[in-house]
Amino acid sequence: MQEIKNTISENFGGPASKLGSHQFKLDDCPDLSGKVAVITGGSEGIGFGVAYTLLKHNIAKLYILSVSKEVVEGAKDAVAKELGQDKADRTVWMQCDLSDWPRVKQVAEAIKHDTDRLDILVNNAARGIMTAELTSYGVDRHIAVNHMGHVILTSYLLPLMKETAKQGNVVRISNQASNMHTKVPSNTKFASLDEINKDLGPNEQYGRSKLAAILYARYFDRKVTRNGHPNVLMNATHPGFVSSKQSRTDIFEAFPLGGWAMSHGLEPFKKDQFEGAVPTVFAVTMADKSGQYICAPAIPEAGSELSQSEELADALMELTRNVVRDKMRSEPAGKGSPLDDFVLH
């Protein structure tokens, strides 16, 4: 019975969200004075809910990485209006398309240059349920943005996060996953670029990148947390079914007719962006374990069988290392910084 209640609580908004076995509210977020955070996609949707909450709870500095200047300016205005100009001034926006990997490295280096600590990294931005597309350098855009861009960002920021942990702090990273991680073929192997470039359809394409978000957290737990860095934690999260640009607008790109049900029909049952922020805020301020899949509000779940496979996680990360190195090596000289020094933990 509690299992059913948890499923309802994990996915739907309003009173339904109170049925879960593990409760956490945004008001339970501890004081974050003195801490520094980075969030991708913090300008709207769930990411804005997270950014707003971190600022409300006094984070000293918040780097927001996203694409649209207009959207982030709107976000900053909303923060200034509701939390005051001082809180808005604690944000630093860095334009960064996560599919532009040399730019991701550049932004990570600039952050390391600008701050001497990093307590929180929220890997949240994503290409939603949309049609398959290849980047200009020939990698499936869902994996390139949602997984590989975040691995590059995390890898270049990791030395600073390890240093912050060494100073006696707990450093927390979250990857925004989804219950859609179950929507992948059972023969998923992450064995080759051809495999990840194969068009599986919008749901599967998105779901595969979300499976990668969980596998990455479990891989990180083995390779970093339990390998000498007990105070650097990474967890994956599922926010539930949330009203956002992805679920209201982007869905029509993949399903011009069928998108109506998700966009409008289910709108009354969706969580709002603040309810959707709850598991991420828990993961980056309270979690004391690494490698978990945390569903809203703060329920650790096993996830699919594939998401628990060490072998699959190793294959995914080996493929990530090879694709990043190979694709960036073939970039013409002068077009962005090469990633020859990319080190995968």
Ligand SMILES: NC(=O)c1ccc[n+]([C@@H]2O[C@H](COP(=O)([O-])OP(=O)(O)OC[C@H]3O[C@@H](n4cnc5c(N)ncnc54)[C@H](OP(=O)(O)O)[C@@H]3O)[C@@H](O)[C@H]2O)c1
């Ligand atoms: N909504 C749901 O029901 C749901 C359910 C499960 C999981 N999720 C996950 O939750 C996360 C947030 O989604 P959301 O629903 O809040 O979506 P959203 O409102 O569309 O927000 C997406 C954010 O990601 C940024 N972004 C998109 N593509 C990017 C790129 N290539 N490089 C850098 N930033 C990029 C956007 O920045 P710009 O505005 O500048 O483009 C925006 O800030 C995603 O990982 C999503 O997959 C959502």
